[in-house]
Amino acid sequence: MKTKELAANAKKASYILATANAADKNRALLAMAEALERRSAEILVENAEDVAEGRKNGLTPALIDRLLLDEERLRGMAKSLRDVAVLADPIGEVVAGWKTPEGLEIQKVRVPFGVILVVYEARPNVTVDAAALCLKTGNAVILRGGSDAYRSNRILAEAIAGAAIEAGLPGDSVQFVADKDRGALLELLQMKDQIDLVIPRGGEALKEFLLENSKVPVIYAAGGNCHVYVDEAADLKQALAITINSKCQRPGVCNAAETLLVHEAVAAKFIPVVVNALNERKVKLYGDARTREIVGDAEVKVARATDKHYATEFLGMEMAIKVVEGLEEAVEHINHYGTGHSEAIVTRDLNASRRFTEAVDAAVVYVNASTRFTDGGVFGLGAEIGISTQKLHARGPLALREITSTKYIVTGKGHVR
């Protein structure tokens, strides 16, 4: 099918989806879960072919693991569909309403975007998650997955579209496009009249590509160069636990901390303890001169930090450390090097916590809690499609409500101006 036709079909489907009842959309989600279970054997066969080809093409073990499906992972995908089905439908929510002095009744109502293009890489579970969140919010979705998962994504999308039809919704609610050279993607990115939103799930290269080429609005999820700042009034036991958790609990994700900032008043006491604890956990450390001076045996324990270290999202067991003169220097450091994702202060001082949360420019600012909590599920928002670090439209977890728009409905009695 031509890309143009695909987009036109998505638009048509979106008009029907926009006025679909929650009951119908939920029935489709449950039918999708069933379809995954019923067709698991077929799906695993296609996935095995992707995996075999991936191995032949020299994909890294980490990428192969992302690509790989098994019975358990399919069950997990089916469960997540059922979880989305029981969430409240945000469409139709009256966000605000009032009457003007002239007697016009104004309502601001939550509505779908229309057509959402989700661009992602190897993980086939994104096919299912993205389709579920878009369908639940009445959006038609065009899935543009990575070519490594072509066969897996194709059969998953086919199973999902079939389930939509079963529930009486348009099959074009969920469409899948695979192109190896970004040709179709480039075409889709020009179609600002057919496609209402692009959500990328991928690295910096994909982001740059979209910035360069998309005429459709995009919600960007930047990486997370996140910080923990240990204030002079910190409970140092909490500071130690929060630092270790923020760094080590899952170092490969965007809300893991990359730099530790320590107030000079507690540096002599805190730094030796935290350095030992991180060294024990095999975290490679990079410190400024003061940190290295305090540590003493710095050549072994803490390497010399450069500007580059402070600017790096390690996504692994590495961490930069810096002693700061006070809260203001910490704020400046974070606003300079940070990516506006998740930033934490540890303090018992009310004014310090207020100043930090007010002055730090980030999607989520923590007081006495680990940066690792940034997550739609943990926040109580339900399933999410990513974490937005841009300020336009949605900042933080992109859950159901965040992939909707609003419209004004204004009712008069023959009012003219």
Add this chain to the structure above:
Amino acid sequence: MKTKELAANAKKASYILATANAADKNRALLAMAEALERRSAEILVENAEDVAEGRKNGLTPALIDRLLLDEERLRGMAKSLRDVAVLADPIGEVVAGWKTPEGLEIQKVRVPFGVILVVYEARPNVTVDAAALCLKTGNAVILRGGSDAYRSNRILAEAIAGAAIEAGLPGDSVQFVADKDRGALLELLQMKDQIDLVIPRGGEALKEFLLENSKVPVIYAAGGNCHVYVDEAADLKQALAITINSKCQRPGVCNAAETLLVHEAVAAKFIPVVVNALNERKVKLYGDARTREIVGDAEVKVARATDKHYATEFLGMEMAIKVVEGLEEAVEHINHYGTGHSEAIVTRDLNASRRFTEAVDAAVVYVNASTRFTDGGVFGLGAEIGISTQKLHARGPLALREITSTKYIVTGKGHVR
């Protein structure tokens, strides 16, 4: 000053503005109003030079009128500054708040974007309006005005920045950049780390330029190809008044109606009346075959409509007419030809009004009211910087709240994951 430096200064100012109190920001707005009045003679001298040069350069009378300032217009600008000062400050508003099962306290709080770039054309009053709305919401603003108004904009921006300093706020809160060849604009549009949002006020050419070139997120205001649909259950007296008002009250603006759709069941009765009324007001009409048949003397009263007429935003005393078989055809026509701005139905039928408001994809959908009401002031939102027709972030009037973002503040007691 170099563009880079200008952007860096704006960013610095934005951090201070973000935590400024409403009282300080309001004091700056009042000082701005005073400065305009105090320096009116100077401002009018500069403006007169712009006007003289504009005349020499052959600007149309309409453009000269947009450019021209006088005592009364300056008083109007000062008044609008004072009006903004008394509006509620949206910054710091707790949009939502809750506690997670683990005891984390989550607050979603309204915050400024940071730095907003406003790109506009000849009208110097935009300099003042945009600066006021941005400052009120704690955003630093970079004003990129048209070169025709260079001297006027420069002195207005200078007066405004001086007033900000008087109130203890950074002078770089409001900066002005003028470039004749879009060189500086192009540079600014690459600075996605310094500039958080672009708001254009201009025509389709500017929009296309930004779509092509901006790496900074943009809120677009499309033109308004707006419709009035007269349902079979319409009160035809209301329908007549609403049609005339939507078309004629101010035909040059984006919320004026361009096409009239009439249900076939009332066409024979309504069309002759509305055609006469519009003809009387010298509105040039383009109708489909059925309209022309009903009218009879069509060669005189209603020209033949083509697809192009239905797709045109006339912005003047012209209107297309079409007879439709029913509400669904009206909805389809609107979703096909409309630009998602303001769309009206006239009906006494509850189901028809519900179906129309649900199915029409537009920023504002009216029931029994003129399309001309789409306006921040009329809606009770206060001053606005434009009408957004995109679905991302803000749809409809861009008032104070719409040029803000949010951040999450999460407070724990040493919580780790």
